[in-house]
Amino acid sequence: MAAPRRRRFETVSEGATVTTLELFFDLVFVFALTRVTDWMAEDTSAEAVLRGVLILIVLWWAWVAYSWLGNVAKADEGVIRLSVFLAMVAVFVGAITIPEAFHDLPGGLSGPVVFAVAYFCVRVVHLAMYWVCSGEDAQLRGQIVRVVPSAVLGTVLLLVASQTEGWVQTAFWVAAIVGDYVGTAVAGASWRLNSARHFAERHGLIIIVALGESIVSIGIGVAELPISWPIIAGSALGLVVAGALWWLYFDVVTLRAEHALTGAGGERQIRMARGGYTYLHLPMVSGIILMSLGLKKALLYIGGGEGHSLLDPLYGIPLAALYGGAVLYVVAHVGFTRYVLGTVNPVRLVVGAVLLLAIPLVAALPAMVSLGILAAVLCALVAYEIHHYREVRQHVRHGGPSGRS
Incomplete structure (x- = not known):
């Protein structure tokens, strides 16, 4: 046969x-x-x-x-x-x-x-x-x-x-x-859309790829400089910033979004996938890449590269990219949550506004301080959400797809 x-x-x-x-x-x-x-x-x-x-x-x-x-x-x-x-x-x-x-x-x-x-x-x-x-x-x-x-x-x-x-x-x-x-x-x-799980996983992985680029930028920014305590501290802060962005995406919302996408059907599911993932993940990735540019320049300043000193401020386009990239990521994530889940996280919008308003204020501060403020604000947001949505978080991660965040 x-x-x-x-x-x-x-x-x-x-x-x-x-x-x-x-x-x-x-x-x-x-x-x-x-x-x-x-x-x-x-x-x-x-x-x-x-x-x-x-x-x-x-x-x-x-x-x-x-x-x-x-x-x-x-x-x-x-x-x-x-x-x-x-x-x-x-x-x-x-x-x-x-x-x-x-x-x-x-x-x-x-x-x-x-x-x-x-x-x-x-x-x-x-x-x-x-x-x-x-x-x-x-x-x-x-x-x-x-x-x-x-x-x-x-x-x-x-x-x-x-x-x-x-x-x-x-x-x-x-x-x-x-x-x-x-x-x-x-x-x-x-x-x-044959598999909502596959589709959500693919987009989660591209976020990981972009965050990986932010980590690479930290390393490349000081690759040719002798190791020093400022470089170690600045690198640690850069990783904290990248880790906070990872937390904001993967801790709860991505799980709820996958459940919502799986539960939708027909044309509604396609529009949810196209709007929430195809379109609204673009500003998230763009925000991370812009932030990577800022991180690379910040570490260069912190390490004393290209004639800079530890006290030199990060200003202009590099500072706008560092803070603006983080803002773009956070706000786009709010839009993604609104589009897919129908909920809005006002605290994230407030944090985004605070970071935008902070740009001219931190422009005169040393690059290390500017990076530290960004890390502190993002960590405060993560800590707030862990506490405020602790029951929802526990339910979503360990007890089912329902709950609001």
């Missing part, structure tokens, strides 16, 4: 978890996020930071595409495995090209064109694999067809941007991103 023909893909079932190939795929984004942070750190002008954020948004859209695809078909089975590897190559090439994404360096290929083509390849492979996985699902195929125009528009505008310079180039990048994001939003909600 002939052996049964193998399917080109294997459908993801409810309760599925993240595959090792998806974890391997995320390693490319670890490198890409590091390149974005390093690139912004070399030129901390407002224009450079804005362009760094634009690159980050494009990278996010590439990652998101495969988080949805991997929820329909297992990433490590059949033809999907090959597509993931192809996408990894394209993303890696794009990450290598990040320093030239806007300004082409002398010699070699055109950096802006290579970046745009790499992104185009990521999108083409993604949509082609989605079409294969849709099979006889006419509704899903219709959804794929409706999203093609915005995908094409985004990549075409990036190619057009590669032939321009200055504010015109930045404007084309913004138009490309807006066109792709808005086009996807208005194209409908007929996607498929």
Whole structure:
């Protein structure tokens, strides 16, 4: 008897978890996020930071595409495995090209064109694999067809941007991103979400990846400096800040959000996944990366690098990135909770406002003090929530999905 023909893909079932190939795929984004942070750190002008954020948004859209695809078909089975590897190559090439994404360096290929083509390849492979996985699902195929125009528009505008310079180039990048994001939003909600657990886990892991970049930035900021007590203290404070952000996401809310996503159904579940995870996780990741930029500069100041002393203040863009990144993360998390769970945490909003108002006040303080204040405020928020929501926390983590926080 002939052996049964193998399917080109294997459908993801409810309760599925993240595959090792998806974890391997995320390693490319670890490198890409590091390149974005390093690139912004070399030129901390407002224009450079804005362009760094634009690159980050494009990278996010590439990652998101495969988080949805991997929820329909297992990433490590059949033809999907090959597509993931192809996408990894394209993303890696794009990450290598990040320093030239806007300004082409002398010699070699055109950096802006290579970046745009790499992104185009990521999108083409993604949509082609989605079409294969849709099979006889006419509704899903219709959804794929409706999203093609915005995908094409985004990549075409990036190619057009590669032939321009200055504010015109930045404007084309913004138009490309807006066109792709808005086009996807208005194209409908007929996607498929086969495993809420897998989807929530994927997005939790990308938060871990971003937080890992913040830790890398702490180390890179003082990599070439001799070890000293200020460096040890500053590094410890940086880890406290990263740990507090981890706590705010993973302690309770992510568990409740996964339960809510699992309990939703049909189009409501798709909209919850798209709005809460695809869109609102972007500012969380962006906030962490901006904070990483601030941490890298703060540790450089604290360690006495580039002619700085321990008493020098952190100011300007680096300080705004450090505090503003933390604020963006906290506020985006409030938005995520509101969108998915229907609840609002006013204390987090107050903390966000306090940190924003504190920026001009701490601008004259030594970098170590500025970092210490940020760590103290975030730790106070964590301590408050542990105490105030202790019963809810106990119930969610050990007794079920109900409760409010």
